[in-house]
Amino acid sequence: MERIGYIVFICFALPFMLGIPIVRGKARMILLFIFVGMCCCLFISEINGLINNAVGKDLYYLTTNITPLTEELIKALPVLLFSIFVSSERQMLLTIAFMTGLGFALLENSTILVQTVILQGSVDILWALIRTLGAGLLHSLCTTSVGVGISFIRDQKKFFLCGSFALLFQAIVYHSVYNSLIQSDYKYYGAAMPMVTYLVIIVILAVVFIQKGERKAKAK
Amino acid sequence: MLNHDIELICNGLLCLGALTGFVYSLVRFFKPRKALYLKMVGCALGCMFIERLYGFVQYLVVGDLTQSFQIGTFGTIGCYLFILSANYGAIDSLMDDGSAEIRKYRLAALAAPLVMLAAAIVILFSPSLPGRKITCVIEELFVGASAYYSLKHLIISRKYADFLTELKLFHLISLLLAAGTTVENLMWCYQVKVQALWYIPYAILLTAMLTLAPFLYKGVRKWNA
Numbered sequence: 001m002e003r004i005g006y007i008v009f010i011c012f013a014l015p016f017m018l019g020i021p022i023v024r025g026k027a028r029m030i031l032l033f034i035f036v037g038m039c040c041c042l043f044i045s046e047i048n049g050l051i052n053n054a055v056g057k058d059l060y061y062l063t064t065n066i067t068p069l070t071e072e073l074i075k076a077l078p079v080l081l082f083s084i085f086v087s088s089e090r091q092m093l094l095t096i097a098f099m100t101g102l103g104f105a106l107l108e109n110s111t112i113l114v115q116t117v118i119l120q121g122s123v124d125i126l127w128a129l130i131r132t133l134g135a136g137l138l139h140s141l142c143t144t145s146v147g148v149g150i151s152f153i154r155d156q157k158k159f160f161l162c163g164s165f166a167l168l169f170q171a172i173v174y175h176s177v178y179n180s181l182i183q184s185d186y187k188y189y190g191a192a193m194p195m196v197t198y199l200v201i202i203v204i205l206a207v208v209f210i211q212k213g214e215r216k217a218k219a220k
Numbered sequence: 221m222l223n224h225d226i227e228l229i230c231n232g233l234l235c236l237g238a239l240t241g242f243v244y245s246l247v248r249f250f251k252p253r254k255a256l257y258l259k260m261v262g263c264a265l266g267c268m269f270i271e272r273l274y275g276f277v278q279y280l281v282v283g284d285l286t287q288s289f290q291i292g293t294f295g296t297i298g299c300y301l302f303i304l305s306a307n308y309g310a311i312d313s314l315m316d317d318g319s320a321e322i323r324k325y326r327l328a329a330l331a332a333p334l335v336m337l338a339a340a341i342v343i344l345f346s347p348s349l350p351g352r353k354i355t356c357v358i359e360e361l362f363v364g365a366s367a368y369y370s371l372k373h374l375i376i377s378r379k380y381a382d383f384l385t386e387l388k389l390f391h392l393i394s395l396l397l398a399a400g401t402t403v404e405n406l407m408w409c410y411q412v413k414v415q416a417l418w419y420i421p422y423a424i425l426l427t428a429m430l431t432l433a434p435f436l437y438k439g440v441r442k443w444n445a
Contacts, residue, residue: 060282065291149263152256158309159256162301166267169298173270176291177277184281204246 004118005045008111013038016103026095033078033096037103037143040074045111047074060183068175075104075143076168079150088154097147101140109136130182134191138178141194141201142171224283226415230422231276237429238269245433260306261436264299268429271295288351296359296401300366303394307369315373315381322380329372332395336364339402346409356405363398370394386442389435393428400424 016035020028048067055066079097087093109131116123149167153159181190245262274292278285285292316322340360343353373384374391384391404421412418 065289068291069294152259153305156256156309158313159260159305162305162309163260166263166298166301166305169294169301170263170267170270173267173274173291173295173298177270177274180274180277180281186277186280 004114005042005107005111008114009038009042009107012107012110013042013103029092029096030099033099034103034106036078037075037100037105037139038107039103040078040100041104041107041111044070044074063179063183064176068172068179071104071139072142072146072168072172072175075100075139076146076164076171079143079147080164083147083150083154088151090148090151093147093151094144097143098140101143102136104143105136105139108139130187130191133195134178134182134193137194137198138175141197142175145174146171223415224279228276228279230418231272231279234422234426234429235269235272235276237426238265238272241265241429241433242269244437248433248437255310255440257306257310258436258440260302260310261433264302264306265429265433267295267298267302271299288349289355293355293359297362300359300362300398300401303397304362304366304369307366307373307394311373311384311387312369315376315384322376325372325376325380328375329368332367332371332398333364336360336367336398336402339406340364343405343409346406348409348411353409356409359405360402363401367395367398370398383443386439387436388439390432390439393432393435396424397428397432400428 013035016031016038019031020035023031047070048062051066051070052062055062057066078100079093082096083093112131113123113128116127146164146167150164153163178190178193181187181193184190242262242265245258245265249258249262271292272295274290274295275285278290278292316326337360340357343356343360346353348356370391373381374388374395376384378385400421403424407418407421
């Protein structure tokens with residue numbers, strides 16, 4: 001029971017790792033960063049456990065003030081390193097940032113699912129929807145926002161340091177707002193928060209796509 | 221401090237104000253070929269919105285902002301980091317080549333961080349909890365750094381940076397934002413009992429949040445013209 005995180009990691013993350021040498025190109029990058037996200041999740045669960053023991057505050061305080069900080073930091077790290085050492089191309093950073101968040105959410109959701117089933121006997125579809133569209137999407141969105149932001153500022157040294165931290169802080173506070181709402185009487189608003197953000201982003205992307213198409217048509 | 225309901229409404233209003241500024245900057249600044257400087261200011265408003273949303277949610281859920289460390293501080297720091305990196309990264313190098321002629325403006329601009337530093341020292345001696353004091357002092361350091369560039373760009377002569385003339389109002393509002401945050405921090409740490417005084421920083425912040433992006437847009441349009 002104590003090592004459930006490791007068992008879930010072996011069951012879900014190892015298949016991704018085994019696929020990395022087989023596939024090629026962008027698919028390899030996708031598998032790799034889903035795996036990296038899962039590793040981040042496993043690592044940070046241990047760190048959060050240690051902080052929990054050291055700080056000794058209640059669960060609400062920890063989940064609204066400590067875990068958003070540690071989780072967003074650890075998820076942003078691979079994205080930051082990738083942008084420094086490999087590529088700062090926007091589409092690439094967007095993909096790997098989203099995949100890191102996805103991998104993180106995948107392992108977190110799987111672990112919580114197994115734990116909840118063991119403790120409560122069963123879960124329902126509403127629970128699954130809230131976990132997926134809430135926390136699952138939240139992790140991907142927060143990491144993506146950092147990744148996309150870094151792609152804008154990576155090549156400009158004067159912006160890079162301050163900008164990276166500012167983006168990270170934005171993600172941390174957003175994560176904390178979600179954690180506060182999801183544990184309160186307003187949990188459905190909390191669950192809807194990442195979904196609303198996601199929809200807004202999709203609408204913006206659609207508008208940009210349409211405008212681009214119109215401009216191309218005019219140019220022709 | 222204000223009573224719970226008024227505090228909740230004030231934070232809600234500030235949240236809406238920052239959201240309005242953020243949406244305005246999304247529409248105006250986040251377009252292809254727009255300067256990164258504008259996008260950074262937009263992100264600063266986004267940070268401010270998330271920070272105020274955090275405050276609003278805490279009042280709604282817990283009933284009070286925790287007296288020790290609270291993570292919403294990162295929103296404030298993020299906001300000023302965005303303004304700082306926008307001013308330092310994009311504009312400062314265009315007007316300050318490190319020459320001795322500009323030294324007087326550099327020195328005069330130090331007045332802003334010195335005021336923030338003084339505020340930080342006053343906060344350290346306040347009767348507030350150590351966690352709260354440290355958070356406010358850290359905030360003040362970033363507010364001071366951002367205010368330095370805002371003041372420098374506000375006071376510099378037209379001779380050195382002609383383009384900055386159109387952005388003076390924007391820099392003035394940036395300073396107003398910094399002043400609002402400082403006054404709010406001071407009042408938090410001293411737990412000011414006179415309720416009417418609490419409306420001062422909130423009014424300053426709301427005005428700054430609503431006007432920051434439109435004045436920047438107006439300034440940039442004049443500059444381009």
